[in-house]
Amino acid sequence: MKLFDVYPLNNIAITSAKGSYVWDADGIQYLDMYGGHAVISIGHTHPHWVKRIEDQLEKIAFYSNSVIIPIQQELALKLGKLSGKEDYQLFLCNSGAEANENALKLASFYNGRKKIIAFKKSFHGRTSLAVAATDNPSIVAPVNETDNIIFLPFNDEAALKDCFAEQGKEISSVIIEGIQGVGGINIANASFLQLIRQLCDENGAVYIADSVQCGYGRSGQFFAHDHAGVTADIYTMAKGMGNGFPVAGILIAPHIQPKHGMLGTTFGGNQLACAAALAVLEVIEEENLLNNAKENGEYLINKLKAIAILKNVRGRGLMIGFDVPEDLKDLKKKLLFDFKIFTGEAKPTVIRLLPSLAITRKQIDDFLEALEEAIEELSEESVKQKAESEKQMEK
Secondary structure (H helix, E strand, O other), rough: OOOOOOOOOOOOOEEEEOOOEEEEOOOEEEOOHHHHHHHHOOOEEHHHHHHHHHHHHHHHHOOOOOOOOHHHHHHHHHHHOOOOOOOOEEEEEEOOHHHHHHHHHHHHHOOOOOOOEEEEOOOOOOOHHHHHHOHHHHHHOOHHHHOOOEEOOOOHHHHHHHHHHHHHHHHEEEEEEEOOOOOOOOOOHHHHHHHHHHHHHHHHHHHHHHEOOOOOOOOOOOOOHHOOOOOEEEEEHHHHHOOOOOOOEEEOOOOOOOOOOOOOOOOOEEEEHHHHHHHHEEEEEOOOOOHHHHHHHHHHHHHHHHHHHEEEEEEEEEEEEEEHHHHHHHHHHHHHHOOOOEEEEEEEOOEEOOOOEEEEEEEEHHHHHHHHHHHHHHHHHHHHHHHHHHHHHHH
């Protein structure tokens, strides 16, 4: 049997990891400035995270949600404290797509409506309703297509007001990333998020803050939406929540009441997942990683802005993007294969940086030094290629 070939793969096999470094099968070290799509929040194989999982594994790894699982309540209390949402309710699941799926479904249960407002360049997952609300037709199968999704331009207040004016009483929910990740590190304006809150309140719609990638401290606040001073009805979480262990959840405002059978999951909230998630919160608190993300993010953004060839440097905390010109289109590949640094991208010309919240200033400086060298080498190669091309045309 062979693997179903749906991922374009780099020819690298990562076999071990520690902190902000990973090593391949040949023992070559790489600096990880991407964290496996913003998953690594506290650093690879953090010793407290490892011990928490090992200790739990020796007790019990799994039993279903048909019994009391005390570690779920322990996680809920800790999460409420660190996020500032102590009066909210927690439903645990397994992935970001599942979190968004449940959030959208719960909103519809709450107000009995079907219409959902999502935004251009959004990414909410690959399950049925989450992918329908994702602005990428190439990953939406015919069975996922629905007329219930309304896509609006990101940060367009006039379009949002017009939509609510026309269809406000049909809108079940508005789902929005505080910072779009896959879409290219696009930051939602504070006034835009505040307007969503206002219009949802006026029309009985549910505000869903997709915090799968931009949450859990990545922006320097616990949720990226916190920068706008707004409170959502439902927050979705995953990625950094388990530092690589599959765990996700939704935080639900107290006015949305549960009933038995409304939502469900087999593996969500299992004992091992909760141990991993608790370890992440404990490390974030103990090592003051929200502040580390804020300060190191500001430092990195300012240094990137000083590199003239990079355009539109943007982001918050350690969720950063910048545009590169056409002659630097191979920058991501150059950094990976020549300088042994993992970064991300958003097609066609955006580099995305999503390192561990525990990354050090020294590691950031190492990255910046390598980045400038890579840019210089690519620029020289581009000049040579243009010169050769001109010679060929003269012949």
